[in-house]
Structures are given as C-alpha cells and as structure tokens.
Amino acid sequence: MNKQVFLELTIEETISKYPFMANYFSDHESTYKKHTISVVDNIANYSEEELEDFAIDVELTISLYYEYFKQTCEFLGIKEEEKVKSLSILPGHNKSLESEEYDELTISQGEIIAIVGPTGSGKSRLLADIEWIADNDTPTGRKILINKEQPDKKWRFSSGNKLVAQLSQNMNFVMDLTVKEFIELHAASRLIEGVDEIVIKILDEANRLAGEAFELDTPITSLSGGQSRALMIADTAILSQSPIVLIDEIENAGIDRKQALKLLIKEEKIVLMATHDPILALMADKRIIIRNGGIDNIINTTENEKAMLSKLEQVDKYLMDKRHQLRQGKILQMEELHVH
Amino acid sequence: MNLITISGPPSSGKTAVIVKTIGALKQRNLKVGVVKFDCLYTDDDIIYKKLDVPVKKGLSGALCPDHYFVSNIEEVVQWGKAQKLDILITESAGLCNRCSPYIKDVKAICVIDNLSGINTPKKIGPMLKAADIVVITKGDIVSQAEREVFASRVRQVNPKAITMNINGLTGQGAFELSTLIYDVADKIDTVKGKELRFSMPAALCSYCLGERRIGEDYQMGNVRKMDLGEINE
Numbered sequence: 375m376n377k378q379v380f381l382e383l384t385i386e387e388t389i390s391k392y393p394f395m396a397n398y399f400s401d402h403e404s405t406y407k408k409h410t411i412s413v414v415d416n417i418a419n420y421s422e423e424e425l426e427d428f429a430i431d432v433e434l435t436i437s438l439y440y441e442y443f444k445q446t447c448e449f450l451g452i453k454e455e456e457k458v459k460s461l462s463i464l465p466g467h468n469k470s471l472e473s474e475e476y477d478e479l480t481i482s483q484g485e486i487i488a489i490v491g492p493t494g495s496g497k498s499r500l501l502a503d504i505e506w507i508a509d510n511d512t513p514t515g516r517k518i519l520i521n522k523e524q525p526d527k528k529w530r531f532s533s534g535n536k537l538v539a540q541l542s543q544n545m546n547f548v549m550d551l552t553v554k555e556f557i558e559l560h561a562a563s564r565l566i567e568g569v570d571e572i573v574i575k576i577l578d579e580a581n582r583l584a585g586e587a588f589e590l591d592t593p594i595t596s597l598s599g600g601q602s603r604a605l606m607i608a609d610t611a612i613l614s615q616s617p618i619v620l621i622d623e624i625e626n627a628g629i630d631r632k633q634a635l636k637l638l639i640k641e642e643k644i645v646l647m648a649t650h651d652p653i654l655a656l657m658a659d660k661r662i663i664i665r666n667g668g669i670d671n672i673i674n675t676t677e678n679e680k681a682m683l684s685k686l687e688q689v690d691k692y693l694m695d696k697r698h699q700l701r702q703g704k705i706l707q708m709e710e711l712h713v714h
Numbered sequence: 715m716n717l718i719t720i721s722g723p724p725s726s727g728k729t730a731v732i733v734k735t736i737g738a739l740k741q742r743n744l745k746v747g748v749v750k751f752d753c754l755y756t757d758d759d760i761i762y763k764k765l766d767v768p769v770k771k772g773l774s775g776a777l778c779p780d781h782y783f784v785s786n787i788e789e790v791v792q793w794g795k796a797q798k799l800d801i802l803i804t805e806s807a808g809l810c811n812r813c814s815p816y817i818k819d820v821k822a823i824c825v826i827d828n829l830s831g832i833n834t835p836k837k838i839g840p841m842l843k844a845a846d847i848v849v850i851t852k853g854d855i856v857s858q859a860e861r862e863v864f865a866s867r868v869r870q871v872n873p874k875a876i877t878m879n880i881n882g883l884t885g886q887g888a889f890e891l892s893t894l895i896y897d898v899a900d901k902i903d904t905v906k907g908k909e910l911r912f913s914m915p916a917a918l919c920s921y922c923l924g925e926r927r928i929g930e931d932y933q934m935g936n937v938r939k940m941d942l943g944e945i946n947e
Contacts (some may be wrong), residue, residue, distance in 0.1 A: 398870060401836065401867075402836075402870075425914075426913065427841050429814070429839035429843075429912065430913075431843075431844070431912055432839070434844065434912075438843065438871075438872060438873055438874060441873040441874050442869070442870060445869070445873050450916055463937060488834055498881075498884050498886050499730075501886070502886050502887065502889070502890070505887075506890045511893070512889060512890075513741070513889060530890075531876045531877070531878075536862075536865075539858045540853075540854075540858060540861075541858060542854065544854055544855050545855060545856060545857050545858075546855060546856060546857070547829075547856070547857055548807070548828075548829055548855075548856050549831075549832065549860060549861065556859065557859075558863060559832075559859075559863055560859040563862055563863045563866035564862070564866075568858070606858060606859070608856045609857070609859050610858045610859070613859065614858055614859070614862060615862070616858075636835075674910070680928055686915040709866065
C-alpha cells in the first residue's frame with residue numbers, strides 16, 4: 375500500500391483494513407484520541423504546547439507509526455520457505471587460535487544437541503555466535519548457515535524474529551498476572567489468532583510436565599519452581615517464534631524433563647541444551663564438547679550410552695518417587711532399588 | 715573520534731553494558747574514553763579506571779542532568795580529542811522519563827531492562843523513541859515470554875531502532891554491540907552548532923531558584939497546576 379494513501383486513512387479505516395493495528399492504537403490511545411480522523415490529523419490537532427508536553431515530534435511520530443506498520447506486515451508475512459529447517463555451525467578457532475577440528479555440524483528441526491564443558495569454556499560464546507549468525511566476524515571466527523545457506527542479516531537486527539529462545543534455571547516470572555492473562559499477553563505480542571485454544575493447549579502441556587497441576591487463574595508469581603519451568607517450556611514450545619531453543623540446565627525438581635524435550639521436538643524446534651546431567655545429555659542425539667573457547671569434539675551418543683540411559687532413568691524415578699512421597703506427608707519405607 | 719551517547723533509566727545496566735563493550739573494543743586496539751554524567755553521586759568512574767580507560771565524571775547537583783549534559787558536551791568532546799581517543803562514550807542517567815539527551819548525527823543508544831515492567835517503554839519519551847540502538851538487559855532472569863513481550867513493546871515505541879539483548883554479567887551480546895558503534899567515517903571534531911534531536915524538559919520557576927516554601931504566594935515563573943476538577947465534587 376502506498377505510504378501517502380495509508381497515512382490518509384482514518385484510524386477506524388486502518389483498523390478495519392488491518393485488524394492487527396488495533397493493538398497499536400489501544401497502546402497509544404493517549405496520543406490518538408479520535409478514531410474518526412487519520413493519525414496525521416490527530417497529531418495536527420495538538421497545539422505547540424501540547425506537542426512539547428507530550429514530547430511528540432510530529433515527523434518522528436508519523437515515521438515511527440509507518441515503520442511499525444511496515445515491519446508488522448513483514449513479520450506477519452513470513453513465508454513457509456523462510457522457515458528454519460536446519461542450522462549449521464562451520465568451524466572457527468579456540469582461544470589459542472587453534473582451528474576447531476570438525477567439518478561442519480548441522481542440526482535439523484526436532485534434533486537435540488547437548489553442550490558440555492566447564493564454566494567459562496565458551497558455551498555462551500557458541501550461543502552468541504548462533505544468535506548473531508556469525509559470519510567469520512566474531513572472536514571465534516565461526517560461520518553459521520541456515521538451511522545450508524548464507525542467511526539474511528535481518529536475523530541480527532529484527533526484534534520481532536529472534537532466532538534463539540532461551541530457557542534457564544535462573545529465569546523467573548516478574549509480571550503480576552494470572553496464567554491465562556500471561557499467555558494471552560504473549561499471544562497478543564505475536565498478533566496470533568485463536569488465542570483461546572492456544573491458552574488451553576499451553577496449560578494442558580504445562581500440566582503434563584509439572585508434578586503438581588495448576589489452573590488458568592493461578593497468578594504466575596505464585597507458581598512453584600517446577601510449575602514455572604513447566605509453563606515456560608510449554609509456552610516457549612508453542613508460542614515463541616524462535617525456531618531454536620537453548621536450554622541452560624533444567625533442574626530435576628518437579629518437572630518431567632523427558633516430556634519437556636519431547637514437546638519441544640514435537641513443535642519442530644531445534645534444541646541445544648547446556649547440561650551436565652547424564653539423563654539429559656544422553657537423551658541428545660549428539661553432544662558438543664567445548665574446551666578453551668572452541669568446539670573440541672562432537673560425540674554421537676553411543677548405543678551403549680543409550681542402554682545406560684534407561685538405568686539412569688530408573689534411578690531418577692526412584693528418587694522422584696521418594697520426593698513425591700515426602701510431599702504427600704508419607705513416611706519413607708526402605709525399598710530395594712532394582713535397576714534392570 | 716567517534717562520539718556515542720548512551721542513556722537509560724537508573725540501574726538499567728548502562729555501566730555494565732559499556733564495560734563489556736569496551737572490552738571488545740580494546741581487543742581491536744581502539745582507544746576508548748568515558749564521561750559519566752550523574753546527578754548526586756556516582757562511583758562508576760572507579761569501575762572505568764579499573765579498565766584503564768580515561769574517564770571523567772560530572773555531577774549535575776541541583777540542575778536538571780539533561781541541561782547539565784548539553785551545557786558541557788562540547789568541552790567533553792574537546793577533552794576526548796586531547797586524549798586522542800578513537801571512541802568517546804558518554805553515559806547519562808535518564809531520571810525523569812522525559813529526558814532527551816541525543817544529538818542529531820551522533821549515535822544514540824538507550825539501555826532499558828526487562829525487569830522495569832512491560833509498560834515502561836510506553837512511559838519513556840524521546841530517550842527511547844529517538845534512539846538508534848536499544849539495548850535490552852537482564853534477559854537472563856525473566857522468562858522467554860516476558861522477553862518477547864517486552865521487545866515487542868519496545869518495537870511499538872521505536873520500530874526504527876536496532877534492538878539487541880545484552881547480558882551485562884556475562885557480556886553476551888556486547889561484542890556484537892561493539893561492531894555497531896565504531897565507524898571510521900563518523901568522525902566528530904566538535905558538536906558546536908549541532909542540534910539536539912528533541913527539546914529538553916523545561917522549567918524555570920521559583921523552585922528552580924531555591925525556593926522551599928509551599929503555597930501559591932511563593933510560586934513564580936513557569937508554574938503549572940493539576941486539573942483536579944471541582945474540589946467539592
């Protein structure tokens with residue numbers, strides 16, 4: 375649509391033509407009071423003094439308005455072929471400038487990769503390289519490809535389409551909202567339709583992951599650690615636009631981590647997981663070993679390790695059961711731990 | 715010399731972001747200096763000294779920090795040139811949400827944090843609206859959803875800016891910011907004659923001049939009254 379024509383639409387016309395702009399006007403209702411006239415006329419109605427008072431720069435305000443419209447159209451028009459189906463990390467070098475010795479690591483939708491290595495070894499840098507779509511221009515000299523091709527630099531600067539979503543142990547909810555309001559708010563920021571179904575879907579999935587169920591009207595700040603984590607994971611899987619999810623260590627307590635990973639894979643995410651928990655690390659298809667700022671090795675999870683995973687899970691279940699019994703107020707009984 | 719103005723609400727993480735960014739700039743052998751503007755107190759200059767970069771601080775005291783900033787910026791630029799800096803960074807705290815410290819043709823960065831609440835972007839005026847780059851901090855302690863909602867609110871207020879997430883503790887994102895702020899072509903020898911991007915908040919009343927007594931008899935100059943409607947309503 376021609377810029378001039380667009381700016382001449384009344385706000386009512388704009389909203390009826392572009393329903394997603396309704397949100398913009400309700401957030402800027404103090405600036406645009408009259409919906410029967412255009413944005414430009416709304417601003418033209420202000421006196422010099424009012425413009426000064428509300429800190430409105432006429433030219434800037436209109437250009438920001440138009441920019442928002444343009445970007446949102448692009449954001450909503452993401453085409454199928456632009457979807458991220460795979461991510462490739464081409465080798466660079468470590469802190470001592472020694473080349474990383476692997477050919478290329480390609481991770482596809484639905485795959486899980488574990489990242490292991492001591493604190494400060496370069497895990498954050500690897501993540502930052504992915505987020506910034508490194509192009510031999512970061513301290514590691516790595517290069518990132520998307521769908522095996524040189525990606526558009528738009529990923530670097532677009533605030534609406536971030537490549538990587540992050541989940542970590544330190545994250546908390548800070549908003550004073552119920553679960554329902556929270557999910558609705560997130561959906562509104564993404565201009566998504568069919569919000570009611572999404573709210574129910576996220577709640578169901580979150581409750582499947584959490585040890586204890588919670589309700590739609592539970593305030594998010596009163597959720598337990600496990601419930602919070604469960605809601606964050608379900609919400610990220612279903613509602614986050616980022617195709618890649620980075621998980622930084624999910625604690626054992628109160629959440630079914632295996633189901634959590636399954637959910638992320640089902641939603642076609644590419645999952646990278648920094649962890650030293652053997653159960654999580656062995657659930658991954660591969661693991662990247664980081665040392666001295668570089669990728670030191672890439673190990674495919676062996677058959678032997680996969681067999682071991684089931685034993686580790688039995689030990690884990692034994693502990694979880696005891697935790698559950700304690701929570702129920704029971705007295706723990708001595709039971710043999712049988713590992714098959 | 716490049717001049718970069720960095721602003722943001724108090725405690726949003728400006729200093730942490732600058733410190734981590736300086737680390738990345740130094741690796742490229744660029745000489746960086748910082749001038750910190752604050753109101754009553756700051757010991758951030760000690761933090762910068764530890765990095766071994768030239769630093770000056772200015773406290774505005776009873777004056778509006780914005781006015782103090784613009785009254786001193788030319789001298790600050792000359793100081794930076796005398797220090798033979800490649801990049802001079804000014805850091806100023808936005809104390810009233812109506813702050814407007816940016817200069818036309820001088821790179822402007824606003825630092826704002828995820829913890830400040832999702833309505834904060836709406837409340838901040840020219841400091842956010844007129845920035846070229848918006849840095850969002852403290853993303854490591856809030857949920858992914860809250861980060862996305864916050865970023866979308868920032869985008870509503872200033873869709874033109876480049877928005878970046880930086881972790882002031884680990885420095886994740888600071889290297890990337892460092893690649894955006896230095897440009898050989900952005901050479902600045904003086905800011906004399908340049909213009910502010912927006913007019914600064916104004917006041918000139920008896921209280922500006924030290925009046926303490928309350929009541930209409932003592933109010934002179936640029937005074938404005940709230941509209942409370944009929945008192946006996």
